[in-house]
Amino acid sequence: MIGLLMRMGMVALGLYIASTLVPGVLIDNLKTLFLAALLLAVINAVVRPVIVLLTLPFTVVTLGLFLFVINAAMFALIGVFLHGFRVDGFRSALFGSIVVGITSFIGNAFIDREGRFSRYRRGRD
Numbered sequence: 001m002i003g004l005l006m007r008m009g010m011v012a013l014g015l016y017i018a019s020t021l022v023p024g025v026l027i028d029n030l031k032t033l034f035l036a037a038l039l040l041a042v043i044n045a046v047v048r049p050v051i052v053l054l055t056l057p058f059t060v061v062t063l064g065l066f067l068f069v070i071n072a073a074m075f076a077l078i079g080v081f082l083h084g085f086r087v088d089g090f091r092s093a094l095f096g097s098i099v100v101g102i103t104s105f106i107g108n109a110f111i112d113r114e115g116r117f118s119r120y121r122r123g124r125d
Contacts, residue, residue, distance in 0.1 A: 003111060003112070006111045007104070007107075007108055008034075008037050008038065008041060009037075009107075010103065010107035010108055010111070011037040011040055011100060011103075012034055012036075013103055013107065014099060014100035014101070014102075014103030014104050014107075015033055015036050015037055015040070015096075015100055016033060017099055017100075018095075018096040018103075019033075019096075022095045022096045023088075024086075024087060024088035024089055024091070024092030025086070025087055025088075025092050025093075025096040026085070026086040027084065027085055028084035028085070029084065031084075032083075032084035032085055035082055036078050039078050039081060039082055040074070040075070043074050043077055043078065047074065047077070048070065048074050051070055051074075052067070055070065068094060068097075068098075071094075071097040071098075071101065072090060072093040072094040072096075072097050073093070074097070075087065075094075075096050075097040076090070076093040
């Protein structure tokens with residue numbers, strides 16, 4: 001449970017960084033920020049796998065680059081459902097999803113399954 005909350009915090013941090021760096025991504029307040037992180041987790045868990053499966057031929061033809069479009073669409077979908085979270089256009093959604101993805105990747109690299117911070121160790125056998 002703690003690991004899930006830590007990962008949600010990383011997504012919220014990524015959303016905050018995206019709102020400060022990417023023009024066109026606006027978040028009204030802190031409550032909206034955490035609701036957007038929760039909604040992004042739900043959308044990525046429920047809607048995204050279905051969309052990825054349905055668009056598999058496009059993804060194969062574009063050598064995986066179509067996944068950026070899907071991520072941007074999921075990011076923009078939050079703005080449709082959540083009042084106080086606004087994404088202005090495809091470019092803002094694309095760069096916002098990239099920022100959130102990078103932030104989450106870096107943050108989650110330091111969180112283990114139990115939710116504790118751990119540092120990366122090279123494989124010692």
